[in-house]
Amino acid sequence: MTRIVHISDLHFGKPAAHERLEALKGLVPGLRPTAVAVSGDLTQRCANREFEQARSYLKELERSAPCIVVPGNHDIRWLGAVARNLGFAGLFRRKAHEFKYSRYRRYIREELSPALEIPGAVIAGLNTAHGISRGSLTRRLKDLGVIGHVRRSDVERARRLFEQAPPGAARVVMIHHNPIKGPVSGRHGLANTEWALEVLASIGTELILCGHDHQEAIHAIERTPGLVISTAGTISNRVRPGRSSSFNLVDIGQESLRIVTYTWNRDMKNFLPSTERLFPRPRKPRRYNLNSMKDDGRDLGHVEQTDPRR
Template identity: 85%
Template sequence: MTRIVHISDLHFGKPAVYERLEALRALLSGMRPAAVAVSGDLTQRCANREFEQASSYLRELERTAPCIVVPGNHDIRWLGAVARNLGLAGLFRRKAHEFKYSRYRRHICEELNPFLEVPGAVIAGLNTAHGISRGSLTRRLRDLGVIGHVRRQDVERVRRRFEQAPPGAARIVMIHHNPIKGQLSGRHGLSNTGWALETLAALGTELILCGHDHQEAIHATERTSPGLVISTAGTISNRVRPGRSSSFNLVDIGEESLRIVTYTWNNTAKDFLPSTERLFPRPQRTGRYNLGSMQDDGRDLGHVEQTDPRR
């Protein structure tokens, strides 16, 4: 069995709750995961001090298991995103792009699309946090600069990585933005949800890890082949949605099944306790997958089974 702890939206800065962060760190050592996957929003204001705190915390977690991290929309400098879009092609746009991710790269990781292989699984990080950009344009002003998108060239990198993976390894993609509409927010995190899910499924992906929505959830798609399971981790911070608590997901991957357990913060116990569990059969691999057409048609993906972890 391969065990992965999936956490998201730590939001170091004012929203951070150090009691919960310490409880999580202590709990991880007993879980003995093969990897810790952190799906973005390490900071609240993309400030150097917040990144320093996040970096220190990740180093503590890595004493238990290797960490793989992707940036979230709170981890990029919005001025860089705006400058890149307004600038002319060439040096200025390149410098603006580097500025946008400069603090994340300095403190967390130079690679925006990281890759981690552990026995039984390969995890491909896919950056969806691009700020205000052409691919993330939306008519909803409240989502401007917040919504993300999956880029074609990044998917091609995932394809190459998955082709080199061992045949029996679970192929996992980690993004920041939620591709399924949040139950409470009513919002998708991605502007190209339908294309992204169908394209990633065509690569042989069986599990997507994401965050962003601050609501824990477990989804199973019905229209993609092979089927996709989506683990949406809640936030560890105090920026929880009404009626929700801080939470994270524990993923256990066996030869024939995939098990996801949501751990929710309990104020009485002052600890994270298991609150729900879902079990999914793993797809049988019959050969190589291919992308087919990678043209982004912008379609939404309907007919998705959504599970409320409180049930």
């Protein structure tokens, strides 16, 4: 059994919930994970102090298992994103791009789209946090700088990684932005959500780990059978109305995939199991011609959505 503790949206800074962070840190060793996956938004303001706190916290988690991390939209410097779009091609744009991710790379990881191979699974991290960029633009002004997108080059990198993976290993992708609309927010986090889900399914992805929406959810996509999405809630105080902080526990067996949501219990002052879903693992991944798929940014229909509070 391969076990992944999937957490997201820690938001070190003012929204940080230290009691919950400490409880989670104490709970993880007993869960005996194979890996810990952190799907972005480590900080609130992308400040040095917040990154220092996040780095220290990740080191504590790494005592239990190796960690794989991707940046969220709160982890990049917006000024760098703006400067890159205003600048001319060449040195200035490269410098602006480096500035955009400079604090994340200094304190957390140099690699923005990391990979982790563990017994029973391969996890490909894809950076979807690009700030104000052409690929993330939508018709909604409030999406500016918040929404993200999946890049074809990152999908190709994940495809090569999956092709080299051992037979039977689960192909897992981790991104920050949620590709399915949250029931409370009414928003998904990707500008090219349908294309992204289609191509990720085409390379054999079984499971997508994400966050961003601050609402726990488990999704199965009817249009792409065998593809499951684990959306972890936030550990911070920035929870959706009527929701609590949460994280997901993923167990991958030879024939099945189980996801258990752990929700913060105020009375017990700890995270407790609140829901469980079991999915059969696909025997043969679906295959598509990636070059024939147009990235048109359309929304995805026919989604089976599970409310973890049920």
